[in-house]
Amino acid sequence: MTDLLTALLLGIIEGLTEFLPVSSTGHLLIVQHWLGQRSDFFNIVIQAGAILAITLVFRQRLWQLASGWRDAANRDYVAKIAVAFLVTALVGLPVRLAGWELPETVTPIAWALILGGVWMMAAEHFAERRGDQPLVTWKVAVLVGLAQVVAGVFPGTSRSAAAIFMAMLAGTSRRSSATEFVFLVGIPTMFAASGYAFLELALEGDLGSENWGAVAVAFAAATATGFVVVRWLLGYIKSHRFTGFAIYRIVLGAALLLLMPAGS
Structure with a gap:
């Protein structure tokens, strides 16, 4: 398989799985097991494509929040997004610096998926028993921030x-x-995480020699696929469960x- 076709496939998989609750890490692990590992820089770029996709999907909502700062409800919602992001950053950065993360190998990822x-x-069952409660509270904002840290420590969690x-x-x-709140929190969170990872690679001089054509193809594929998937998911969950x-x-x-070597 040519490098461009491999890059296209990886970009599509990233766009398909980054925002669905199925773990992009687990899927990329499977594909890269057969097609070969890509550089950290390549993985950062395709994730950036997924971030761009969700930013485009929510462009009108983001503009509404930015331009409607005089509205108290808008300010409250933006403040909760900021709190969730800050919780992730303030807790997640020390966790990352301490190296608290399970290896991206089959066994921990498989168990995280299961x-x-x-x-x-279980969560959807108990949430539905409480009835329709659409509001995002400060408690929700804090716990969403912590949940993002947990997902970073346990690859495969999503x-x-x-x-x-x-x-x-x-x-x-x-x-x-x-879902909307989590996706909006994910925009600054993922931009910050990708930027931090890129800075680490740059400081270490580990950007490597890339096939820039393949990188561009993967970025475009992740962006286009992610855009379609997020639009579909937002419509799907209005009338369907996550089961x-x-x-x-x-x-x-x-x-x-069952099928992949435990150490891969």
Whole structure:
């Protein structure tokens, strides 16, 4: 397979899985097991494409929040996004510097997929028993920030899954409200994480020699695919539960344990 075709495939997979609650890390692990590992720089670039996609999807909402600062409800919502981001940054940075992260190998990722699927079904069940509660509270903002840190420590958890279902359990039981808040928090969070990772590589002189054509193809593929997937997901969850994603995670995790070498 040519480098450009490999890059295209990896970009599509990143765009498909970054914001669905199924773990982009787990899927990229499978593909890179067969197609070969890519550089950290390459992985940062395709994640940046996914961030651009979600920014484009929410461009009108972001403009509404930015231009409507005189509205108290807008200011309150932006402040909660800021709190969730700051919690992630203030807790996550020391965790990262301390090196508290499980290795991106099959066994921990597979178990994170399986346990995450069970957690998703349980969380959605208990959230729905409380009835329709669309508001994002300060408690939700803090716990979403912490959930993003947990997802960073346990590869395969899925940042979106951990944060969405934490929001639903903590008080925002409406799926669409919880998902929108988590996605909006994800924009500054992922930009900051990608920027930090890029700075680390630059300071270490580890940007390497890249095939820039392949990098550009992967970036474009991640952006285009991510845009379509997020638009679809926002419509899907208005009338569907997350159960299908949970079952998929459990099946994928079991397949990883059975079919892939434990050390890969």
